[in-house]
Amino acid sequence: MKIAIPLYDRFTTLDAVGPYEVVQRLPGAEITWLAAEPGPVGTDTGQLHLHADAAFEDLPDPDILIVPGGIGTYDALDDERLVGWIRRAHETSQWTTSVCTGSLLLGAAGVLDGLDATSHWLDLEALERFGARPTGRRVVQQGKIITAAGVSSGIDMGLVLAAKIAGPEIAQAIQLGIEYDPEPPFDAGSPEKAPPEIVELVRGLAAART
Amino acid sequence: MKIAIPLYDRFTTLDAVGPYEVVQRLPGAEITWLAAEPGPVGTDTGQLHLHADAAFEDLPDPDILIVPGGIGTYDALDDERLVGWIRRAHETSQWTTSVCTGSLLLGAAGVLDGLDATSHWLDLEALERFGARPTGRRVVQQGKIITAAGVSSGIDMGLVLAAKIAGPEIAQAIQLGIEYDPEPPFDAGSPEKAPPEIVELVRGLAAART
Secondary structure, rough: OEEEOOOHHHHHHHHHHHHHHOOOOOOEEEEEEEEEEOOEEOOOOOOEEEEOOEHEEEEEOEEEEEEEOOOOHHHHOOOOOOHHHHHHHHHOEEEEEEEEHHHHHHHHHOOOOOOOEEEHHHHHHHHHHHHHHOOOOOOOOOEEEEEEOOOHHHHHHHHHHHHHHHOHHHHHHHHHHOOOOOOOOOOOOOOOHHHHHHHHHHHHHHHHHO | EEEEOOOOOOEOHHHHHHHEEEEEOOOOOOOEEOOOEEEEEEOOOOOOOOEEEEHHHHHHOOOOOEEEOOHHHHHHHHHHHHHHHHHHHHHOEEEEEEOOOHHHHHHHHHOOOEEEEOOOHHHHOOOOHHHHHOOOOOOEOOOOEEOOOOOHHHHHHHHHHHHHHHHHHHHHHHHHHHOOOOOOOOOOOOOOOOOHHHHHHHHHHHHHHO
């Protein structure tokens, strides 16, 4: 089972690593980290580099795509090598998935037209430019396409995907293996649950960044 | 604020990346990824490499240590360069933290003697050899030491740490920024909650691996 995770400058690490840590535990999983060129790829802060194994074109036909988001996504929308790779890989994939603003790259590849999809809560409206219907749900399946919400949601998406591929017992074993029994010290993980002043703070920080 | 994350062969990626994705968002955070030598470090499956910026000795005095676990931890317990670095860095750190079996490395460094601590649920008893008292809690603080349970618990630990360093508002803003509003499709993330046959399956897989 060939699983491809395409990276690009300033992706968000946890977007990619959350689902990776789940699906790499599936029987027969073979993960390939792709990028424009093999070698280190800088994450959103430049404070961490992940190592790409191969160039996009080296793996044209993965069974599963996992496309991460990040502050670099908006620039990457114009990267026809990346977007074209997604478009072509999707033609033969069993599952095409994204985390966070990775869904915008799926949109740019033309695969979300007329479909429900999700993204980071700050970026939901941007899905509309690609003909997708934004939803605030955490994990959204439409046929073989699964989009997930912001950053950490990729762990939940990974478990949903694991259950579809290998059944609920294997998915639960993976959940137990990574001891995913979340216990956040606050209940502020969505704009509906966080205090309004925290939502405004995060909106302001995001606006200042762009 | 100098934050050091020491890597070693066959660490678990999410152990390190979970708390990293939280603390890198703290104002003034400067993350340094350390290893025996700068360059790519292989994770537990060999299917991903993270890039170390510097050697252990290049950053002897971080403000914060985050020590990940992994299937390579047991071999790393005999690595005096790593364990000695933890021991010395702890002398001047503001916070010394671990995720998963990373707590065994803190134990080997002699900093858990007589203290409560946690680890991956499969490895809790191993803490006793270092004089620590194993607890099944997800995040355990003892003075400036915080240990976290298996793999994904590092996200929760990171938010606890963020609140202690920068206050609850910043921690909540980070939680909202990474949209950490967990929604696992199963409730099987701890040995108390998972079906008994799943617990036995995971125990059997772990025993076969060692």
